[in-house]
Amino acid sequence: xxxxxxxxxxxxxxxxxxxxxxxxxxxxxxxxxxxxxxxxxxxxxxxxxxxxxxxxxxxxxxxxxxxxxxxxxxxxxxxxxxxxxxxxxxxxxxxxxxxxxxxxxxxxxxxxxxxxxxxxxxxxxxxxxxxxxxxxxxxxxxxxxxxxxxxxxxxxxxxxxxxxxxxxxxxxxxxxxxxxxxxxxxxxxxxxxxxxxxxxxxxxxxxxxxxxxxxxxxxxxxxxxxxxxxxxxxxxxxxxxx
Ligand code: SAH
Numbered sequence: 001x002x003x004x005x006x007x008x009x010x011x012x013x014x015x016x017x018x019x020x021x022x023x024x025x026x027x028x029x030x031x032x033x034x035x036x037x038x039x040x041x042x043x044x045x046x047x048x049x050x051x052x053x054x055x056x057x058x059x060x061x062x063x064x065x066x067x068x069x070x071x072x073x074x075x076x077x078x079x080x081x082x083x084x085x086x087x088x089x090x091x092x093x094x095x096x097x098x099x100x101x102x103x104x105x106x107x108x109x110x111x112x113x114x115x116x117x118x119x120x121x122x123x124x125x126x127x128x129x130x131x132x133x134x135x136x137x138x139x140x141x142x143x144x145x146x147x148x149x150x151x152x153x154x155x156x157x158x159x160x161x162x163x164x165x166x167x168x169x170x171x172x173x174x175x176x177x178x179x180x181x182x183x184x185x186x187x188x189x190x191x192x193x194x195x196x197x198x199x200x201x202x203x204x205x206x207x208x209x210x211x212x213x214x215x216x217x218x219x220x221x222x223x224x225x226x227x228x229x230x231x232x233x234x235x236x237x238x239x240x241x242x
Pocket of ligand 1: 158179
């Protein structure tokens with residue numbers, strides 16, 4: 001009997017990001033991932049390329065999506081221990097930088113390690129521990145074939161960017177900024193599962209308009225671009241057996 005193919009695990013923070021992606025990939029309806037977590041899981045794909053999409057779910061206390069690194073790590077851990085995926089993809093939205101040529105709706109694939117920009121611990125080895133620097137699979141050939149951008153992803157638990165964050169981001173050479181990527185990449189590295197991120201730009205962090213306003217204005221457009229790009233990314237990943 002042939003072995004069941006291991007699934008690809010796609011993790012997305014917000015339901016507004018996940019719903020159009022689930023539709024584009026013809027996935028089932030969301031089910032609870034775990035009795036004590038708000039996270040959800042949808043499954044689909046084909047027998048040779050099964051796919052599970054998890055979201056971090058809804059925080060009922062604050063009536064918002066459970067974004068950020070804590071739910072990201074917990075959701076990734078529970079989903080990955082249950083599914084033993086062959087690959088973990090953290091998809092969603094991110095801030096980009098005008099100075100690095102980003103435009104709203106650009107879809108980026110991760111390049112190089114994922115770092116944190118808000119964990120500053122200048123105490124010997126705690127300093128690089130804070131930065132993290134978790135590996136990603138090299139998908140530069142896929143980005144070139146699909147006409148997607150490549151960028152180093154940096155994660156922090158704030159939507160805004162403090163001056164210290166900005167210095168850290170410039171020093172690491174990062175060009176996309178989110179609130180989950182490094183947390184998911186950390187879990188993937190603990191479990192020795194290959195990891196990539198796919199992020200669509202909702203806002204330009206170095207533009208004069210407030211980031212939160214840009215995010216709300218551009219969310220639908222950026223998510224539509226993400227949902228359009230992901231099926232092609234999956235095809236390429238299957239073909240290149242990443
Ligand atoms: N204000 C939004 C809240 C979403 S916060 C709302 O009202 O719905 C931003 C989410 O998108 C996070 O999950 C994060 O990963 C991503 N994101 C988009 N732009 C970002 C940026 N400039 N900095 C950090 N995260 C960003």
